[in-house]
Amino acid sequence: MATLTHNTRYPCVFDLKFLRWERYTSEKNRNSDIKTVTLGEPYTLWVEYCMALRVGNRVLYQSEKDTTLILEDIKHLIEDFRRLAHGKKDRIVFHPIEPDFELSICKVTESNASVIVSSISKMRAKTSAGATDPSSLFSVNVWIDYPNQVNHFYGGCGPAVNFFVEALDIERFTSQLEAELKALGSYFNGPEE
Numbered sequence: 001m002a003t004l005t006h007n008t009r010y011p012c013v014f015d016l017k018f019l020r021w022e023r024y025t026s027e028k029n030r031n032s033d034i035k036t037v038t039l040g041e042p043y044t045l046w047v048e049y050c051m052a053l054r055v056g057n058r059v060l061y062q063s064e065k066d067t068t069l070i071l072e073d074i075k076h077l078i079e080d081f082r083r084l085a086h087g088k089k090d091r092i093v094f095h096p097i098e099p100d101f102e103l104s105i106c107k108v109t110e111s112n113a114s115v116i117v118s119s120i121s122k123m124r125a126k127t128s129a130g131a132t133d134p135s136s137l138f139s140v141n142v143w144i145d146y147p148n149q150v151n152h153f154y155g156g157c158g159p160a161v162n163f164f165v166e167a168l169d170i171e172r173f174t175s176q177l178e179a180e181l182k183a184l185g186s187y188f189n190g191p192e193e
Contacts (some may be wrong), residue, residue: 002176004140004165012163013054014103014142018180021187022046022068045071045187051101053142053161061144061159067100074181081174084138085167099145105170108137137164 001017022045047070050063073096083089084105091106139162146158165173 002173002180004142004169004173006163006165006169008172010163010165011056012140012161013052014140014161015052015054016177016180017050018074018177018184019048019050019066021184022048047071047074047181047184051144053144053159055161060161061146063100064146068098069096073097074177078174078177078181081170081177085170085174087167101142101144104141105138105165108139108164136166138166138170139163140165 001015003013003015005013046068048066048068050066052062053060073094077092077094080089080092080094084092084107091104093102093104095102141160141162143160144158
């Protein structure tokens with residue numbers, strides 16, 4: 001499971017767990033790992049996942065159902081997290097094609113390119129996250145599309161958490177996502193042993 005939180009002990013947590021490849025059964029009961037498309041077009045690989053929002057020792061929200069992410073979206077998300085953690089990007093917003101959640105992360109800075117942070121926000125960030133330099137912080141906002149989770153109606157509303165992380169927290173989450181993806185193994189060969 002990949003866990004986004006500050007220093008592994010911050011009270012707000014976003015958990016994301018990749019479960020398995022989404023598989024289809026062919027109409028002719030042939031090899032179920034192969035999906036044939038017309039005109040030889042490439043097809044999209046999907047990964048089933050579940051997620052949770054936690055605050056302290058309580059689960060604020062846990063997936064109502066397993067849902068899916070596109071493999072290419074996962075790869076882009078991992079790449080964007082790396083760029084964010086290494087200062088090559090100031091913000092990301094991830095809203096999957098199956099919109100069961102949205103994850104946005106932005107660097108807390110005072111610059112011409114970002115939102116101006118008030119002095120009280122700096123003090124709150126320093127106190128909340130235990131950081132010595134508030135400018136090294138990232139603000140995280142994760143919200144769940146609850147109507148989509150329960151009945152496939154894209155409502156855009158549901159529970160959310162907002163918290164702070166540092167670059168090391170983003171790097172740890174990214175490494176955990178990569179390990180989750182690697183543990184799935186090849187779509188055609190199954191999980192790695």
